[in-house]
Amino acid sequence: MTILVIGKQGQLALCLGAAGHKDVVCLGRPEVDLADETLLARVLNMVTPKIVINAGAYTSVDGAESDAENAFALNRAGPAALARLCAARGIPLIHISTDCVFDGEKAGPYEPDDEARPLSVYGESKWQGEEAVRQLCPQHLIVRVSWVFSEYAHNFVRTLLHLARTRDELTVVEDQVGYPTYCPDIAEGLLTMAAAAVQPGFAAWGTYHLAGMDETDRASMADAIFAASRHLGGPSARVIGVPTSDYPTPAKRPLNARLASTTTFLTFGIRLPDWKTRLEHSVRVLTSDLAAAPAAEPKR
Numbered sequence: 001m002t003i004l005v006i007g008k009q010g011q012l013a014l015c016l017g018a019a020g021h022k023d024v025v026c027l028g029r030p031e032v033d034l035a036d037e038t039l040l041a042r043v044l045n046m047v048t049p050k051i052v053i054n055a056g057a058y059t060s061v062d063g064a065e066s067d068a069e070n071a072f073a074l075n076r077a078g079p080a081a082l083a084r085l086c087a088a089r090g091i092p093l094i095h096i097s098t099d100c101v102f103d104g105e106k107a108g109p110y111e112p113d114d115e116a117r118p119l120s121v122y123g124e125s126k127w128q129g130e131e132a133v134r135q136l137c138p139q140h141l142i143v144r145v146s147w148v149f150s151e152y153a154h155n156f157v158r159t160l161l162h163l164a165r166t167r168d169e170l171t172v173v174e175d176q177v178g179y180p181t182y183c184p185d186i187a188e189g190l191l192t193m194a195a196a197a198v199q200p201g202f203a204a205w206g207t208y209h210l211a212g213m214d215e216t217d218r219a220s221m222a223d224a225i226f227a228a229s230r231h232l233g234g235p236s237a238r239v240i241g242v243p244t245s246d247y248p249t250p251a252k253r254p255l256n257a258r259l260a261s262t263t264t265f266l267t268f269g270i271r272l273p274d275w276k277t278r279l280e281h282s283v284r285v286l287t288s289d290l291a292a293a294p295a296a297e298p299k300r
């Protein structure tokens with residue numbers, strides 16, 4: 001069965017491609033574009049997938065604040081077109097979403113059916129994309145992920161290691177909590193969900209969370225990254241924890257980004273491992289990548 005992944009160079013698309021599943025076909029721009037419905041239709045007709053995973057999105061959370069038109073084009077209109085095209089062909093759609101649909105005010109981890117109250121343009125665009133998929137493609141799995149890291153593409157681990165090459169101290173927020181999740185584990189989980197969804201009689205369509213279960217805050221995660229890097233002889237910096245109120249960014253982020261994945265376990269039997277067991281591998285690959293690239297300026 002062919003599993004068509006929309007996206008090719010992004011973190012999740014790379015992990016889905018690297019998962020070694022012989023049936024996965026990853027297509028990104030220019031072969032496929034979420035902003036081009038005709039191209040999407042042509043690709044679906046050519047590939048005739050058994051199921052589609054949409055790993056493509058406008059993902060710059062801060063960038064979306066001043067680029068709402070493009071954020072909504074890729075995160076709402078694109079998934080809406082894809083959902084319509086999939087439904088017309090009887091193809092199930094797995095659509096990836098985010099913790100940023102929530103405001104982070106809840107005391108505990110978010111359940112899939114908790115009320116969405118996005119704080120940012122990015123979060124609002126992703127929420128409206130979810131709603132479009134729900135309305136237009138009955139055979140959908142909307143899968144929210146958060147705090148995704150890996151040795152692939154851009155993510156928090158790569159950014160911090162990169163910055164530590166030229167800085168001795170880094171300011172990191174200490175009051176945003178979440179469940180860091182290793183992207184190759186998400187990819188494996190999505191492929192398990194895809195395999196279940198194409199079985200005859202599958203009926204558990206709906207919204208799910210796919211995240212780890214080990215809580216941390218951003219500053220503590222940064223400490224763990226640098227501890228692993230120091231151990232491997234890589235770059236590290238002293239982490240100065242600050243409240244979010246002292247670290248203004250264009251987009252507001254939820255202070256609580258914890259996604260409860262219990263229903264994903266009960267429905268699909270998926271439980272993701274502790275992120276700390278995955279961190280060393282990512283740091284090892286990234287530090288050796290960074291060692292090969294010159295730092296922009298010497299460390300102060």
Ligand SMILES: NC(=O)c1ccc[n+]([C@@H]2O[C@H](COP(=O)([O-])OP(=O)(O)OC[C@H]3O[C@@H](n4cnc5c(N)ncnc54)[C@H](OP(=O)(O)O)[C@@H]3O)[C@@H](O)[C@H]2O)c1
Pocket residue numbers: 006007008009010011012013027028029030032033034035054055056057058059074096097098099126145146147148149153154155
């Ligand atoms: N990273 C996180 O921490 C995080 C957290 C919560 C939710 N998510 C969600 O997880 C999903 C995957 O994110 P990621 O971390 O893999 O992001 P990423 O590394 O920024 O990758 C973005 C992906 O979007 C694709 N894309 C961009 N514009 C496109 C267009 N016009 N048409 C088709 N594809 C387009 C890119 O494809 P090509 O460059 O190959 O064309 C790329 O594969 C997204 O839905 C994101 O909202 C991520």
